[in-house]
Amino acid sequence: MPDRLAVITQLRAAGVECFTRDQWGSAAERAGAYARRRGTHPMPAAPAAYHFLHLSVTADTDTVLEGAAGARQIEGYGYSTPAMVSYQDLITNEGRYFQGQDYGTKGTHTVNDKAVPGYPRDLNLAGYACALMQNVDDEVTDAQVQLAAMVFAARELAGWVRRGAPIHPHRTFAWKSCPGDRAVARLDEIRRLKDAYVRDGLPNNQEDDMPYTEWPKKDQEALVRDVAAAVDARLAGFKKNVKTRLGRAVTKANDLKARKTASPEDVAALQAGLDELRADLAALADDTEEA
Ligand SMILES: [Zn+2]
Numbered sequence: 557m558p559d560r561l562a563v564i565t566q567l568r569a570a571g572v573e574c575f576t577r578d579q580w581g582s583a584a585e586r587a588g589a590y591a592r593r594r595g596t597h598p599m600p601a602a603p604a605a606y607h608f609l610h611l612s613v614t615a616d617t618d619t620v621l622e623g624a625a626g627a628r629q630i631e632g633y634g635y636s637t638p639a640m641v642s643y644q645d646l647i648t649n650e651g652r653y654f655q656g657q658d659y660g661t662k663g664t665h666t667v668n669d670k671a672v673p674g675y676p677r678d679l680n681l682a683g684y685a686c687a688l689m690q691n692v693d694d695e696v697t698d699a700q701v702q703l704a705a706m707v708f709a710a711r712e713l714a715g716w717v718r719r720g721a722p723i724h725p726h727r728t729f730a731w732k733s734c735p736g737d738r739a740v741a742r743l744d745e746i747r748r749l750k751d752a753y754v755r756d757g758l759p760n761n762q763e764d765d766m767p768y769t770e771w772p773k774k775d776q777e778a779l780v781r782d783v784a785a786a787v788d789a790r791l792a793g794f795k796k797n798v799k800t801r802l803g804r805a806v807t808k809a810n811d812l813k814a815r816k817t818a819s820p821e822d823v824a825a826l827q828a829g830l831d832e833l834r835a836d837l838a839a840l841a842d843d844t845e846e847a
Pocket residue numbers: 609610611726734735
């Protein structure tokens with residue numbers, strides 16, 4: 557059997573931000589449910605025949621924290637017993653990846669309800685499922701189209717799915733719109749990209765999208781400068797209480813500046829800190845206008 561983390565390993569090497577179940581706070585992981593299922597529901601030894609594309613029907617995400625919350629919500633749906641994520645992969649429209657059920661372990665929820673001829677009833681034994689983490693009317697972004705193609709290509713390159721396997725939308729087999737018209741409209745593009753990545757290797761986005769573990773000092777400093785510039789622009793209208801907020805912003809900025817590396821948890825905390833800082837700055841702008 558291939559390495560069960562082979563898809564994540566390839567995505568990370570290509571510069572994709574990936575979060576394992578431990579990292580997104582999976583309760584079932586802590587309880588040992590995924591480890592047990594590896595023993596009780598192994599996939600057949602041969603590479604799987606199909607890729608399946610789903611939609612999670614959860615809120616659209618913009619941040620790591622929202623992605624982690626979405627993954628925990630999807631885990632709680634109960635499509636598996638005990639509750640686990642039923643899909644192998646969760647991908648967000650900002651291009652982040654959250655780990656679901658293991659490769660090499662049977663998922664749930666992809667069933668041939670329409671009895672399409674030539675396909676088994678339990679399709680989970682014949683393929684792996686990737687879900688767009690969003691609602692049916694949310695945009696399917698270019699980053700997401702690329703990431704979906706990368707996931708499918710990585711499966712084939714790792715040997716989890718046979719080369720040239722078709723990508724099926726869930727709606728082919730179920731009386732549902734899943735994965736939604738917006739995703740279905742981009743399936744041909746995903747198929748073409750997947751074939752190109754299998755042929756030429758995954759694209760390397762490291763130049764454009766530096767992983768946080770190698771966040772260079774000059775980028776950190778640029779971020780601190782941006783924050784400082786935003787503060788300066790509002791300086792003229794300061795009220796008394798604003799000085800307290802500025803003190804907090806400087807503390808955070810210094811904290812950022814002192815950083816050389818950051819784990820995904822650090823990044824999540826950092827994101828929360830920056831969001832708070834932006835909220836402070838927005839409030840500052842309001843104060844200025846009132847003054
Ligand atoms: Zn589905």
